[in-house]
Amino acid sequence: MYNILTPKYMNIHLNSKNALVGAATQGIGAGIATELARCGANVTVMARNEEKLKDFVLSLPVITDGQKHGYLVADFSDFESFQKIIKGYFRDHDVDILVNNTNGPNPGLASEKSTEDYQSAFNLLFQTVCETTNLALPYMIKKGRGRIINVSSLSVKEPIPNLALSNSIRSAVIAWSKTLATEVAQYQVTINNILTGSFDTNRIKDLIDHEAKETGVSAEEIKKKKEEKIPMKRLGRPEEYGHLVAFLASDYAAYLTGTSIPLDGGLNNTY
Template identity: 40%
Template sequence: MDLGLQDKTALVLGAGGGLGSAIAQALAREGARVVLADIDEKAATRAAASLDPARTLAMQWDLADLDGIPARLAVIRAKLGDIDILINNTGGPAPSPVNGQPTDTWRQRFESMVLPVISITDAVLPVMRERRWGRIITSTSSGVISPIPNLGLSNSLRSTLVGWSKTLAREVAADGITANIVVPGRIATDRIRFLDEEKARRENRSVAEVSQQSTAAIPVGRYGEPEEYADLVAFLASQRAAYITGSIVRVDGGLISSI
């Protein structure tokens, strides 16, 4: 199936991690030019190592630096062109209850997880509207559908992005732009390994036991692979998905039990 992504330019945030790297690889395979942005420049460079350097740009990007957005977009424009596809993928906070968190913690996490997504999207939308084509895809967490115990900050802040994306989808649909949310379940990434390790530590259990219990709750009986998640994102970024917008799409192996 031709996804119609040849020579589109995609910006993948958090591209040094498991999901972001897999998404960048999937888009590149479909012919897109890809910017791999991450706060860890070495991680972004590693993720880009197997891609065509003439069609790829790895760059350090601290998402909390909102003032730096125009300069970074100018660098991208000079090498690969304006952004057609934006993959909003941010890191998650450490496990914590929702109650009793300091105000500064809420502020810091909002400024690193929510405001950058909104600000970068606002910055790339004018060209998308001018071209009458664009894709805004935001990766969140299963906690926006079924809140995950002890991930209070993540559940709350990522849910903000769900409301934002749904509202945005209606505002830009007539311009040929789609906006969708993708929800990962238990995908085998460093983030999930970290969460399993933290749960094992809190409950004085082995990581293997925690992982086994988590796997037992997944109907397909295993953690997902980053590539499986990335393939869905690539489809939503494609011309084939032009009629899908304002949606929340789950990639969870049936984990989330609600309708």
């Protein structure tokens, strides 16, 4: 068993900064949006369920006068529709902090997936990120400051079994973002990736349930084995994810760019 003291909130000020966070009504995205709001940012959250978005926006902290939060209804899995919506958003809004986060593609073996499956995963994980980033960059470059943070996965270092689509496309995003980070660094725009380990979210629950159905092993046992493999012997908490994103979004991380940071409780064995 572990014993963790309740952490104090980070002394990071993002007052007057505008943040756009994808897939933010639950899980990691919600943890990120909540922490950015707690640090003073005006947060706009994106997801496809408007009712959940409305409820979530009302729950976001408001710590300063004039701080405002909003939402954008967008379906990451429908790229043509997403492209129209996100272009419309950037016609009227500027963003200082962009957090590229989407729902993950369906699990499965590489040998089971068709070229259409890979194209859909590419649209979901790569095209949406590329499109949103390209729209956010002109303002950041003109202002001489910007933060782009990509929510990725440990699978880019070591492929995770049964996640062929995610393993493949997320690696492409890492290579693209490193290339772009070098190009825009001269404008004081930073781009960093977070390599996500196992966090206590609905996504990990769904993956565990899928594995349980495929193997006949109980979900409880699969979860226990996952936790045992992690040196810290537990799953991560979404608010812990938010702490790292808030740091990367702040002036404290102004000289940090082009990196891929594992957030995994020590699970990754490479260095």
